[in-house]
Amino acid sequence: MPLTFDYRLIMFLMLCCIVSQGPLRGDEGQTKCDALVRQLDSPRFHQRVSAAQELLLMGTKHSGIMNSEVATALRRGLQHPSLELRVAVQRLIQELEFHYQQRQLELLVNVRFPAGEIDLPGWQAFAEIVGDDRGSRQCFSQLVHRHGDSLHKCFDGYPDGLKATVSLFDPWKLPSRNDLDWALFLFIKIKQLENRKQACNWRLLSTLSHSAMGPDPQTRPVLFKRLIEGWLAHQSDPAAIRDCLLVAMRYGCYSTAIELCERVWANQQASPATQVTALLVGNALGAIEIQSHALNRMTDDRTAIVWQTLGSKPTRVRTQVADVARVILLHQKGLDPRSAGFCDLKADRRLIYRAHSLGFADQKSREKSWEIAEKLIAKNAGNEVSKDRAATPSVLRVD
DSSP: OOOOOOHHHHHHHHHHHHHHHOSSTTOHHHHHHHHHHHHTTOSSHHHHHHHHHHHHHHHTOSTTSOOHHHHHHHHHHTTOSOHHHHHHHHHHHHHHHHHHHHHHHHHHTOTTSOGGGOOOTTHHHHHHHHOSSHHHHHHHHHHHHHHHHHHHHHHTTOTTHHHHHHTTOOTTTSOTTOHHHHHHHHHHHHHHHHHSOOOOOHHHHHHHHSTTSSSOTTSSHHHHHHHHHHHHTTOOOGGGHHHHHHHHHHTTOHHHHHHHHHHHHTOTTSOHHHHHHHHHHHHHTTOTTHHHHHHTTTTOOOEEEEEEOOSSSOOEEEEEHHHHHHHHHHHHTTOOGGGGTOTTOOEETTTEEOGGGGOBSSHHHHHHHHHHHHHHHHHTTTOOGGGGGGGSOOSOOOO
16 A cells, blocks of 8 residues: 655644754753743742742852853843743842852962952953962952942943042042042043043042052052053153152152152253152162262252241241252261251151252252351262161161
8 A cells, every 4th residue: 555645744843843852952951941030930839939049059060260151041031031930030040140249359369369260240350460479469359349240331331430430539529548449440531531631630640649648558568559550650740750750769669769859860951840750769779870860959059849938037948959969978977967057857758858858948048058068968979878877867777
């Protein structure tokens, strides 16, 4: 008896095979995930709970690695027509992200775990600036807990995320002890400057150079030293060098300070106040050829600082670049500048001498002091500062 074929039956069977394969044809693991996602829309409560728990277990079973099969199935679930299923999927995604972040934070504080394998928004950029030692890892872990949303916006592809985050902070109003906010603010500012050139932020610069403002140098000193160095590396405005020098000295960025001094010494047209600060910084840090730079400025009679004393007979005192040059040469010879007539001299914790205290009220007093200073310098021409370092009135020792 001849066989007859029903082509409609064949087409129906082929369609069933195609449908049964689902959207992830040939992958049993992913098909199971899709089935669990669809089960989130079950009319039975215990089936929905069971599916959610199994998806969570499958999604976090790999140590420190998100289960891509579960993640893919959940993303498809966000397109499902059922509102209840989409809401359940969104909650699962958030919970999986939270578990994943917690695992990454555990790896972050483990110094044995390679820093390059940690997957947290902003961590790799942070480590490039401040390093990946224990202190840096602990600080970033605290930043994630306090500013996780901001880090996510800045480093997960959000447009203008850096700009929006920076706008939340005002350096004049940030408390000095609020180290985490300061760390995030400086970190984001550095990333902004890396992406494009910006004008000098004088508001931030004045805050960092003011001893009563800015982050406390005693709180996380190594971290802030590295952040400040990273920020200073992007400051190119010649008018800002003097303040940058003060900032560098405040936060112990001594190598950066020497580089800034060399930029000043290479520019004879730098302002007198900048020249004075560079001389004091170079002297405090023992810069190479500091005596030569001071000698080159012995005839620079430009006024750098003017201040007025208080009392019944107020006096206006002017400090010239040449005044400071002579003080530097005296100090380098191990001599007390007060012995040469610098009677108003005052000590400074970072610069050894306060610039405003190295001037004179009149030219007659200046010329008399210069004469004494030059005789002392000539008399001690063969002396090296290293021979009698302890005799100098320094309040800062940098070897």
